[in-house]
Amino acid sequence: MAVKIKDLPDKELLYGHKACQGCGGAIVARLALKVLGERTCVVLPASCISSVTTIYPQMAFFVNSLTSAFPAAAAVLSGMAAACRAQRLEDVTLLGFAGDGGTIDIGLQSLSGAVERGDDFLYICYDNEAYMNTGIQRSGLTPYGAWTTTTPTNNNAVGEKKFKKNLFEIMMAHRIPYCATASVGYPLDLLNKLAKARDIRGPKALHVLAPCPTGWGHGPEKTVEIGRLAVETGLWFLAEYEKGQVKINYNPKKFKPVQEYLIRQKRFRHLGEKDIAVIEEHRDKEWEILKKHAGRVE
Numbered sequence: 001m002a003v004k005i006k007d008l009p010d011k012e013l014l015y016g017h018k019a020c021q022g023c024g025g026a027i028v029a030r031l032a033l034k035v036l037g038e039r040t041c042v043v044l045p046a047s048c049i050s051s052v053t054t055i056y057p058q059m060a061f062f063v064n065s066l067t068s069a070f071p072a073a074a075a076v077l078s079g080m081a082a083a084c085r086a087q088r089l090e091d092v093t094l095l096g097f098a099g100d101g102g103t104i105d106i107g108l109q110s111l112s113g114a115v116e117r118g119d120d121f122l123y124i125c126y127d128n129e130a131y132m133n134t135g136i137q138r139s140g141l142t143p144y145g146a147w148t149t150t151t152p153t154n155n156n157a158v159g160e161k162k163f164k165k166n167l168f169e170i171m172m173a174h175r176i177p178y179c180a181t182a183s184v185g186y187p188l189d190l191l192n193k194l195a196k197a198r199d200i201r202g203p204k205a206l207h208v209l210a211p212c213p214t215g216w217g218h219g220p221e222k223t224v225e226i227g228r229l230a231v232e233t234g235l236w237f238l239a240e241y242e243k244g245q246v247k248i249n250y251n252p253k254k255f256k257p258v259q260e261y262l263i264r265q266k267r268f269r270h271l272g273e274k275d276i277a278v279i280e281e282h283r284d285k286e287w288e289i290l291k292k293h294a295g296r297v298e
């Protein structure tokens with residue numbers, strides 16, 4: 001059944017954290033707990049969200065939470081799933097909440113192993129497209145052209161020269177029971193995907209675009225707008241994979257010009273027309289692949 005905003009509990013399970021104003025990752029965590037509820041145990045690998053929520057004694061999660069080693073979130077979730085089975089705890093939701101670096105780079109093998117084992121957990125990658133907690137270094141999910149401290153843009157350099165890895169496809173390749181992409185720009189879509197994931201047994205993964213005002217260079221009040229523009233320009237996509245089928249949740253006839261998204265962020269301000277053409281060409285190729293997936297049943 002579709003989630004309605006008015007049905008969400010008033011009770012907050014994440015508050016008093018020290019994230020920057022407008023932090024997309026903090027929005028994702030707050031919304032996740034609204035849907036998943038008090039019987040949630042969160043595993044947080046080293047990241048912005050683990051740092052800003054666990055400044056003792058001002059702990060911000062009002063559910064059980066555990067900070068894991070950077071590569072180990074999904075392995076810890078597997079251990080917790082075994083403990084739940086041993087104690088016959090069936091009403092607990094195990095939630096991994098990791099950044100892009102902690103997921104697509106150092107955490108990928110532990111995530112792959114846990115998904116392969118078929119343990120019952122939900123893994124959320126909040127994607128702010130760089131290692132923000134340690135000072136904005138690039139990750140395997142940093143987009144083409146972005147400035148970071150390890151992809152400098154002086155002397156007309158383009159910034160990041162590679163394209164984002166595709167976590168959605170990586171999870172699909174595991175034949176995971178459910179995975180989806182989402183954006184803080186579409187909170188209802190995110191809430192519904194959280195609810196669906198909560199009710200499916202086995203491993204589930206959500207990849208959520210989570211703008212970061214500090215690392216992306218936009219105003220804190222623009223987080224949701226930027227999250228929407230990413231989707232409307234086709235640079236991010238909303239899709240689900242379930243029972244071997246891909247569904248595209250938002251498929252515009254025409255994308256907005258990518259400049260509308262790029263121009264609002266300081267990390268892209270050095271880009272010229274040639275770079276923008278590269279970004280658009282890559283976007284169109286990615287959409288062709290996505291549409292092919294959506295037309296196929298496994």
Ligand SMILES: Cc1ncc(C[n+]2csc(CCOP(=O)(O)OP(=O)(O)O)c2C)c(N)n1
Nearest residue numbers: 046047048070099100101102130131132133
């Ligand atoms: C093995 C190991 N290497 C490096 C670090 C330092 N470290 C802590 S958080 C972090 C960046 C995390 O980036 P990401 O997962 O994208 O989360 P974000 O901070 O962007 O929210 C790094 C490199 C660490 N804690 N452990």
Ligand code: SF4
Nearest residue numbers: 019020023048212214
């Ligand atoms: S640096 Fe970015 S991800 Fe980290 S707390 Fe600030 S806004 Fe959130």
Ligand SMILES: [Mg+2]
Nearest residue numbers: 099100130132
């Ligand atoms: Mg990050």
